[in-house]
Amino acid sequence: MNKPSTLKRILTTDIPVVLIILLAIGPFAWMILTSLTPTAQLSASGVSLSPAGWSLDNYIRLLEQTSFLGNMLHSLIIAGGTVILGLVVSVTAAYALSRFRFPGRKIIMLQFLLVNMFPIVLLILPLFVLFRKIGILDTHIGLILANSTVAIPFAVWMLTSYIAAIPRSLDEAAMIDGCSRLQALRRVVLPLAMPGIISTGIYIFITAWNEYLYALTLGGRNVRPVTVAIQTLIGEYQIEWGLLAAGGVVGALPATILFLLVQRRLIGGLTQGAVKG
């Protein structure tokens, strides 16, 4: 195996990779450029490619003239609440599924898998009727519950595979030393599963932050998360692309940064199941 020359590598690998990366980030980069171009200039000469024409004008208008920060807070409450509810009920469930063999285990796992496949449109209509009946339409708790329809099954599956990877002998040793089951779970398994729990939590946060259809249908008036708010930035008579782009960039930023921070571990967990097969 002779080492290929640098020139050959650049031609056959670096340049094609650059093209793929450009394809992947080009549209978002274009939106960032749009958000940096002041509206007057945008309609006169189009998006400014040179830093000379850039300003934070659109961002300042976004923060001063709209309630975007308030919308971010709504999104934060909903996404944070979904993470807490999703993780709390899923950790014990995942522990049971990975440590015990009991009648009905398979059907319960099947149930959680099946739930994730249901079309959101089938759930959204009855949830609307249900939430209206019990009066939690357009509230944080309502949207947290709605997002949990996705978060809980996902968390149960991810955590089951993380906890199954922790040797069972460890909790058995703890129990011989006098711990009860629950103590073994809390003192031995939880700390070891923490990296998995954190990345599952972050993934739930990203999904809930980015969620749109539930937010639009089950919230939207008092509780208006970022994804719904961005769309209202469309002006009344003509579309304000500069402002809209600024909203898009700010709204997408938290989830994107989190994703980049944890991508390696997250992808490890997500692909594990697929690769084994």
Added chain:
Amino acid sequence: MSTLVSSAPAEAAQLRPLRSRLMPYALLAPAVLVTLVIVFFPMVQALVTSFYDLVLWKPNATRFVGFGNYVKLLRDPVFWTSLGHTAIWIGLTVPLQMGLGLIAALLLNRDFPWRGLARALVIIPWALPSVVIALMWRWIYDPTTGVLNDILLYLSIIHSTVPWLADPQLALYAVIATLTWQGFPFFAVMILAGLQGIPQSQYEAASIDGASSWRQFIHITLPGIAPVLATAGLLRIIWVANSMDVIFVMTGGGPGYATHTLPLYAFIKARQNLDFGYGTAIAVTFTILLGAIVAVYIVRTMREVER
């Protein structure tokens, strides 16, 4: 499900005290209860609603119509149009995502100095909110000021501006292009993980035997990633079929019915006309059609869990 537990552990379970046998159920109870309340109960509710003529703003006119909504659906031309669009939607988007993802994965699997950075950047479309993606592409496709027309005009590929999303012939394909862009990083990442699982020694043995790189790709790489392609492909079919937020924000199903898919049609019926009876009937029909694919995926995954 009685064959699940082989006889030896079952006997052991009989001997254990009741308390410890109930333990797993107690641990599972919160998650199962919450999913029952927010998923299965509404699901049953949806099924029931689909047998009623229920328009939300006139609750007093609600009446049982049996299979009425389903009969109406079979005679509804928009239903058939939407079904056709759903087939095109899945049939084009998933293979395109997979093809582009495969190319990206093969490139990112090579050895070059900035590989880590490239692998992080390629997944950005995956992390963006659907709303942002949809609005971003509306801006790119904009007929008067959009950058796509500018580029194509500059390259002389087109000679006048194209109204990508307003042309009924083009709109569906323009949205499919957007969804392809959104979904290819998922395939790239999955396939990349699959590629790294193929032992390097197989390639070395093949090149000693004089196999060309094309033959290595056909006989080593493809079989090596086939399971990943199957799992990721099934998952994506389900996901793409269900996905309607991008279309909803980009075109709202229009112009006319040009970008209606089944879930979107159900959503629009219920949202704009508040016709919940008919809307849920469409949603239930769609779920049943999708059920076949879901069943294949579930059988595969549960077999996985068994091992």
